[in-house]
Amino acid sequence: MDRQQRLQRWERAAEPYLFVASLLFLTSYAVRVLVPDLSPGWQAFWEIVTFASWGLFVVEYLFRLLLSDDRRRFVRTRWLDLIVTALPLLRPLRIVDLHERMQHRRDHPRLALETRVMAYAGLTALLLGFAAALAVYHDERTAPYTTIRTFGDAVWWAASTLTTTGYGDATPVTTRGRVVGVGLMFVGVALVGAVVGSFSSWLVRRFRQEGEA
Amino acid sequence: MDRQQRLQRWERAAEPYLFVASLLFLTSYAVRVLVPDLSPGWQAFWEIVTFASWGLFVVEYLFRLLLSDDRRRFVRTRWLDLIVTALPLLRPLRIVDLHERMQHRRDHPRLALETRVMAYAGLTALLLGFAAALAVYHDERTAPYTTIRTFGDAVWWAASTLTTTGYGDATPVTTRGRVVGVGLMFVGVALVGAVVGSFSSWLVRRFRQEGEA
Amino acid sequence: MDRQQRLQRWERAAEPYLFVASLLFLTSYAVRVLVPDLSPGWQAFWEIVTFASWGLFVVEYLFRLLLSDDRRRFVRTRWLDLIVTALPLLRPLRIVDLHERMQHRRDHPRLALETRVMAYAGLTALLLGFAAALAVYHDERTAPYTTIRTFGDAVWWAASTLTTTGYGDATPVTTRGRVVGVGLMFVGVALVGAVVGSFSSWLVRRFRQEGEA
Amino acid sequence: MDRQQRLQRWERAAEPYLFVASLLFLTSYAVRVLVPDLSPGWQAFWEIVTFASWGLFVVEYLFRLLLSDDRRRFVRTRWLDLIVTALPLLRPLRIVDLHERMQHRRDHPRLALETRVMAYAGLTALLLGFAAALAVYHDERTAPYTTIRTFGDAVWWAASTLTTTGYGDATPVTTRGRVVGVGLMFVGVALVGAVVGSFSSWLVRRFRQEGEA
Structure with missing residues (x-):
């Protein structure tokens, strides 16, 4: 049980740093895709940021794997961690845990259940849409017969x-x-x-309350 | 508490006027977009209506902000009011309150919960769709490579x-x-x-009632 | 109360005939749209069927309006009847009542609630889709720049x-x-x-039952 | 009752074999569609696999029809079996029963209700999408004015x-x-x-649990 507790304490401590690293990853990826004519120095800088943050994700995952009691169980139950480590553009899918724990720590008054689901799912969808727009713009802008020539086209595609x-x-x-x-x-x-x-259920609840008031 | 009550009394009194103003705003915007070859006199008239109604929204919002006890809380909790004041074409999102209060005042028999949600969400969607069709038609009709040449095209796009x-x-x-x-x-x-x-839930309820009858 | 009862008895008796008439309306409309090179005799025959069934809907609606105690209330509460009388292609929306009453009469074992909703909403959607495909094919096949040239195109459009x-x-x-x-x-x-x-709820219920079994 | 029991025992015993046969059917169909320039020997081999597995489905269905007490009731209540026997590409729709019975047999800890529905409906959708992509690619790739030229196009169409x-x-x-x-x-x-x-309901439940914890 000691190991399990150490793993949990580690995860709680590491999360804010991972969150910052995932923002750095997304920012550096965005800069490299959206500003293609960077000077060689900046190009190298942002490449290093991209790979350093990715490296951090990999190292942290392996470290937690080492800490865990039962490694096969760790891989099986935390499959989402493995996916977002391999494909860091999907990292927004992990936001929920950070957000939840942050709220616990600060003892904020909790938001209503529907608002929390909307905020989590909506924010995740927006971040994934942004990441997908970046990735697609990166691949498509120079393809023959492409219809996605500007980043605006890519965002428009992602929204639709x-x-x-x-x-x-x-x-x-x-x-x-x-x-x-x-x-x-x-x-x-x-x-x-x-x-x-x-x-929908938030709207129905609000109408019901107003109906009773 | 006195200020809070004055704010609420004010809001209840102001709402019908704001509703009329928002209809005037939408009408004048629609006329200016849909009838591009107005005589200069009418053009000026409808422009004045547009900006006068917008001005009314801004003044009313600032007045309520002044009346409120805690101004930062007012801005934070009434963020929808701020948005529909800045972008009056989104004003349909505020209809719900008026509609609700109207019903309270007249002591009408209340509609079923589902019917009220359908009526509110459906009407809001239709008005926003109309406003979006106007705005898009305004921007697109003269753009190069446009596919929205008539207002009918814009409505067709908004519905789809x-x-x-x-x-x-x-x-x-x-x-x-x-x-x-x-x-x-x-x-x-x-x-x-x-x-x-x-x-969907109205249909299920109706079938359940007929099944029991 | 006497009038109200007579109205209800009338409605129950008239419905099967109206159902047959609505099938005749749809059939004759379909034949006229899909077989454009009919001989003049058949053309006249199917036109008569179309207008006779439509006329029946109008006469029946007016007759019920006369029978009703409070005519304004009749028009207001039975607005769907008015719509399907004016636009008989929307008549499928009225199927539910017939179907429900048929089941009552025959004392059949009732279907599950979800199955009934699925059957009603699905059948209505299919019939409306068929009617819309007919109407759109009728208008579009000869239009300039049309993309709906065959009835197959119209059905494909309606399904999508x-x-x-x-x-x-x-x-x-x-x-x-x-x-x-x-x-x-x-x-x-x-x-x-x-x-x-x-x-969705049928599937969930079935999985829950199998889980308990 | 004896016959009914024999039917059930048969169905339980036959299911794993039918599952393997349906995988063989899908595989052989996929190979024949995706590798059009097979050598005549392999072509014949995969054709035999396709028709042998299909034949197995038909024979098994007829055998169960013979075993059943009331044949008309068998056809009516097991309409899905008739459909997937006639159109074996729809066979994924039957997976649920196998999956459920497998879990019963192995006394696995059961998955949550939402997870089971997601797994079943999602897997069925994916398999049907794959089968539809194969069938459409088979028909479309040589059609005039086609827009589906590669299997990638067909998968892209199926996903969208x-x-x-x-x-x-x-x-x-x-x-x-x-x-x-x-x-x-x-x-x-x-x-x-x-x-x-x-x-959606899994997400809401997870948020509710974290809110209570």
Whole structure:
């Protein structure tokens, strides 16, 4: 049990640093994609930031794996950690834990259940949409017959994908862009569905309260 | 407590006037967008109506801010008021309060919960869709490579966006048009989701009652 | 009370005939749209069937209006009857009552609540989709720049609209076609949402039962 | 009752074999569609596998029909079995029973209700999407004016259909492809709706538990 406790204490302590590292990862990735004509010095700087933060994720994951009592169980029960370590652009999916623990620590008055679900699912969807727009823009802008030429096109595509509108005026044509797109569709439809469901039940609750008042 | 009560009394008294002002705002905006070759006199008239009603929203918001006990709390808890004051085309989002209070005053028999949610969310979605169609038509009709040439195209685009159908035969190409589009997608998916959910539970309830009868 | 009872007895007796008439209306409309090169005799025959069934709906509605105690209340509470009388292609929306009463009469074992909602909403959606495909095909096939050239295109469009997929490879371009399209989008999104919700809760219930067994 | 028991014992015993046969069917169909320039020997081999597994489904269905007490009731209550026997590409719809019985046998700790619904509906949707992509690719790749030229296009189309995104950049143009598409739309919208609903309620439950902890 000692080891389990040490693991939990570690996770609680490491999370704010990982959160900062994930912001650095996303920022450096965004800068490298959106500002392609960086000077060689800045290029190197942002590349180092990208890989350093990624390295941090990998090291931290391996360290926790070492700390754990039962390693196969660790890998199986924390599969989401493995995924977001391998693909750091998916890291927004882990925000919930940080956010929850932060709230516990500060003893804030808790938000209503629906508001918390909406905030978590909505924020995750937005961050994943932003990451997907970056990745797709990176792959598509120079592809032949591309319809995603500017980052604005990529954001427009990501928004129409997340909401399942799917206009089709800007869509990825490369294989990698489409793989990202399929991922965004499935994750997006689930997260946005959760936001809509929570909004719906929040609205119904508000109307019920006003009806009783 | 005295100030709080004065604020509430004020809000109850001001709402019908604000509602009329928001109709005037939408009407004048619609006229200016849809009838581009107005005579200079009418043009000036409708511009004055637009800005006068907007000015009224701003003045009323500042007045309430002054009346409130705790101004920072006022801004934080009434963030929707701030948004609809800055962007009056989003004012339909505030209809719910008026509608609710009207019903209280007249002592009407209350509608069923689902019907009220459907009516509020559906009406809000329709008004926002109309406002978005106006704004997009205004920006897009003269843009190069536009696919939205008539107001009918804009309405068709707004309907296919609100229901997340998203044909893509008419879509905004300008940045401002796309910003409006992204807003409509996210607000629309939430409001239409609430309408569908309420319709669904209304249908289930009706079938259950008929089953018991 | 006497009049109210006579009205109800009348409605119960008239419904099977109205149902047959609505099938005749839909059939004759379909034949006239899908077989454009009918011989003049058949053309006249199916036109008569169309207008005779429509006339029956109008006469029956007016007759019930006469029978009712309070005519304004009749119009207000039975607004759906007025709509399906004016636009007989929407008549599928009235199926529920017939279906319910038929089941009562025959003392059949009742279906589960979710199955009934799915059957009603699904069947209504399919019939409305068929009616919309007919109406859109009728208007679009000869329009300039049309993308709906065959009835297959129209059915494909209707299916992609009902499920809010909205590919956009076949979409109406005429005003009348688009009005039908907007109606199908909003009615479709609500009905299909009800089917999906009921299917979802049926699936959950089935899994729960198997879990307990 | 003896016959009914024999039928049930048979079904329990036959299921693993049918599951293997359905995997063989899907594999052989996939190989024949995706590797069109097979040597005549392999071509014959995979054709035999396809038809042998299909034959097995038919024989097994007829055998169970013979075993049953009341054959008309068997056909009516097991309509899904009849459909998946006639169209073996829809066989994924039957997975649920196998999966459930497997879990019973092994006395595994049961997964949460939402997880089971998500796993079943999600897996079924993925398998049907794969089968539909195969069928559509088979029909479309050589059609005139096709937009589905590679299997990647077909998968991209299937994903955008299942999530009701519907970009429309790759859509079937042949009648058979569109029939498959309509089926995927309606089945997909229901299954993905069930996944989204279960994910939503799982998320709400998780947030509620963390709120109480």
